[in-house]
Amino acid sequence: MSERNVVPDVHRRMKPGPPIFGLMAEFATPAELLHATRRSVDAGYTKVEAYSSLPIEGLAEALGFRTRLPLIVLIAGIVGALSGFFLQYWISVMDYPLNIGGRPLNSWPSFIPVTFELTVLFAGVTAVVGMIALNRLPEPYHPVFNVPRFELASDDRFFLTIEAEDPRFDPEAVRGFMLGLGAAGVYEVQH
Numbered sequence: 001m002s003e004r005n006v007v008p009d010v011h012r013r014m015k016p017g018p019p020i021f022g023l024m025a026e027f028a029t030p031a032e033l034l035h036a037t038r039r040s041v042d043a044g045y046t047k048v049e050a051y052s053s054l055p056i057e058g059l060a061e062a063l064g065f066r067t068r069l070p071l072i073v074l075i076a077g078i079v080g081a082l083s084g085f086f087l088q089y090w091i092s093v094m095d096y097p098l099n100i101g102g103r104p105l106n107s108w109p110s111f112i113p114v115t116f117e118l119t120v121l122f123a124g125v126t127a128v129v130g131m132i133a134l135n136r137l138p139e140p141y142h143p144v145f146n147v148p149r150f151e152l153a154s155d156d157r158f159f160l161t162i163e164a165e166d167p168r169f170d171p172e173a174v175r176g177f178m179l180g181l182g183a184a185g186v187y188e189v190q191h
Helices: 007-015 030-042 060-061 067-095 107-133 150-156 170-182
Strands: 020-027 048-051 158-163 184-189
Touching: 007 020, 020 030, 020 150, 030 048, 030 158, 048 060, 067 107, 067 170, 150 170, 158 170, 170 184
Parallel strands: none
Antiparallel strands: 020 158, 020 184, 048 158
């Protein structure tokens, strides 16, 4: 075999055309989106995302959405409570003890308001910052914005995306699957 007939390995590995982010299906009602999401997850797709302008009961569970935010907020609230209590304890008992009216220096009932307020402050600030961080916001660009019909997601349409990174992703099979779910349209999402 001559060297001129050998096709470089680089050319065989290149994929033709632009890479796609995934395929997006459009649905007319929240019930259709919920049904399609459940069927997609049941079919074994793992990189599934749903888009809606309103909350849909059961959609987060259907997507398998879990968040660590409640645990993070609980820990921050506990840290806030301990900080508030020990700040007052240190001031009243250790740093500047004043015996007023014969009460004990460690008068914990008088520490409750500040302890409560710092609990709420730490938990509230952590909830806002944690939500922004865990949602990776701000995200001014996402590939789904490249689909012209996606602007209807903030109006009266509902969308389901199966990403190309999914191990089971095959463009033709996913397109047929989405059309079988009753999608009004299936669109290719470019990067």
